[in-house]
Amino acid sequence: MTLARTGLAAGAKPKRRAAKKSGPVASGDTLASPMQGTIVKVAVEEGQEVKEGDLVVVLEAMKMEQPLNAHKSGTIKGLSAEVGASLTSGAAICEIKD
Numbered sequence: 001m002t003l004a005r006t007g008l009a010a011g012a013k014p015k016r017r018a019a020k021k022s023g024p025v026a027s028g029d030t031l032a033s034p035m036q037g038t039i040v041k042v043a044v045e046e047g048q049e050v051k052e053g054d055l056v057v058v059l060e061a062m063k064m065e066q067p068l069n070a071h072k073s074g075t076i077k078g079l080s081a082e083v084g085a086s087l088t089s090g091a092a093i094c095e096i097k098d
Helices: none
Strands: 030-032 037-042 055-061 064-069 074-077 092-097
Antiparallel strands (some): 037 055, 074 092
16 A cells, blocks of 8 residues: 555545635624625615515625525614625624514
8 A cells, every 4th residue: 555645545535624614694683794795785674674584685706696684583773785885704784683
């Protein structure tokens, strides 16, 4: 048996590692951006009632659109999202209050 430069036996496949998770999408009342991107659609307004799963915003990253949905039912507060705004990973988009 010979060892390749990677330290693995010849022909052995290296173990795959799980991909790093993006920043938190939702924690507590806050809905946060899971990745860096640009807001292309805002589907809610300040003070609007939403149900869990309702579309809040659509984020575009690397020419792919990522819908961000409400993680719980409640009222939209502190909406800081505007179409065309750039977000960093973990940036707060709004809070959903009971």
